[in-house]
Amino acid sequence: MITTLDWDHVSIASSDMKSASIFWQDLFGFEKLGEFHGDDINGATFAMPGRSHIGLEIIEPSGNDSYLRRFLDGPSGPGLHHLAFRVPSIEDAVKELRDSQIEPWGESIDDEGTKYAYIHPRSGGEGVLFQLYEADQAWNVHELFSDEEPGHLGITALNHICHVTASRDSTGDWYEKLFGLTTIWRSDSAESSNDPSRQVDFKSRLLDWPTGQSRIELLEPYGEDSFLHDFLDKRGPGLHHMTFQVSDFDQALNACRDRGINVFGGREGHTRGGHWRETFIHPRDSQGVLVQFFWEDTPGIWI
Known part of the structure; x- marks a missing residue:
C-alpha cells in the first residue's frame, strides 16, 4: 500500500490561466499563493477556504508543443487534470506500484531535490492521472482560513x-x-x-x-x-x-x-x-x- 502524507492539491487544466484564476478567486473565494512558469506549462497555486487543507492548481500550456495542449484539445479538457499527493518515499511508492503490476511514469528529481512519479490514467490509474512527490515539506502549506466574504460561495x-x-x-x-x-x-x-x-x-x-x-x-x-x-x-x-x-x-x-x-x-x-x-x-x-x-x-x- 502507498502511504500518503498529504492530499496536496487538485489540478485544473485551462487554456487561459489568468481568466480561470480570477474566476476561482472571485466566486469560490480561493486565495492565490503564487505562480510558476516552465518550458511546457505555466501554473498558479491557490489556498482553498475551509477545513480540507487541499490546494488548487491551475495550469496552462506555455507553448504550442506542450503536452497540455493535447489534453485541452481532446475530449477531457479543459477541466480536472490530476490529483497530487505527498508521499514519504518515492522509492517505496514506485516499488508498491510495480508490485501491483503498475509501471510508474515520469520518475524524476528536480533541482530542489523533490522526487516525482506518476500513475498514468491509461496505464494503471483507472482513468485518473496521479502525481506523487517526495519532499521534506508539502507544497500546499497555507494556513486554514474561513471565507467570510458574503459575495462568495462560502x-x-x-x-x-x-x-x-x-x-x-x-x-x-x-x-x-x-x-x-x-x-x-x-x-x-x-x-x-x-x-x-x-x-x-x-x-x-x-x-x-x-x-x-x-x-x-x-x-x-x-x-x-x-x-x-x-x-x-x-x-x-x-x-x-x-x-x-x-x-x-x-x-x-x-x-x-x-x-x-x-x-x-x-x-x-x-x-x-x-x-x-x-x-x-x-x-x-x-x-x-x-x-x-x-x-x-x-x-x-x-x-
Whole structure:
C-alpha cells in the first residue's frame, strides 16, 4: 500500500490561466499563493477556504508543443487534470506500484531535490492521472482560513472528488488496496444516497482518503439510459466533478446568480431529521469543471 502524507492539491487544466484564476478567486473565494512558469506549462497555486487543507492548481500550456495542449484539445479538457499527493518515499511508492503490476511514469528529481512519479490514467490509474512527490515539506502549506466574504460561495470543505468508472467495485477495490482508502457508503443498487426511495441511473460507492482531508466518490452507470454511458463513451473513465460544502446555501445561490450563472439539478430533503440542499454549476460556467455544492444543517447527514 502507498502511504500518503498529504492530499496536496487538485489540478485544473485551462487554456487561459489568468481568466480561470480570477474566476476561482472571485466566486469560490480561493486565495492565490503564487505562480510558476516552465518550458511546457505555466501554473498558479491557490489556498482553498475551509477545513480540507487541499490546494488548487491551475495550469496552462506555455507553448504550442506542450503536452497540455493535447489534453485541452481532446475530449477531457479543459477541466480536472490530476490529483497530487505527498508521499514519504518515492522509492517505496514506485516499488508498491510495480508490485501491483503498475509501471510508474515520469520518475524524476528536480533541482530542489523533490522526487516525482506518476500513475498514468491509461496505464494503471483507472482513468485518473496521479502525481506523487517526495519532499521534506508539502507544497500546499497555507494556513486554514474561513471565507467570510458574503459575495462568495462560502466553501467550508471539499467533500469529495467524483470518479466515473465502468465498475465501482473494481475501482473501489483498487483504491483500497493501492492507497488504503476505506469504503464508508455503497448503494445497494441504484438508490440515492440521501433518499433510498429515489432511484437514480447510477450506482455509487464513497471512500474516505486516509489523510482525512476528503473523499473519492465512484459512480457506475446503471441502466441503458444512464447519462454516465455518454461520459464513458466520449472520455473513458476519469474525474467527473468536485463537490464543495457551503455554509449558507442561499448565499451560494445568490453568488452564482449575481454573476449570471444558472445552477441546475437542485434538490433538497431530510435525512435522519436533518435538512440538506444541493445543486450544480455547469462546466460551461465554471472553466470546464462540473461543480456540485451542498449545505446541511446537521453534520454528516448529506452523503
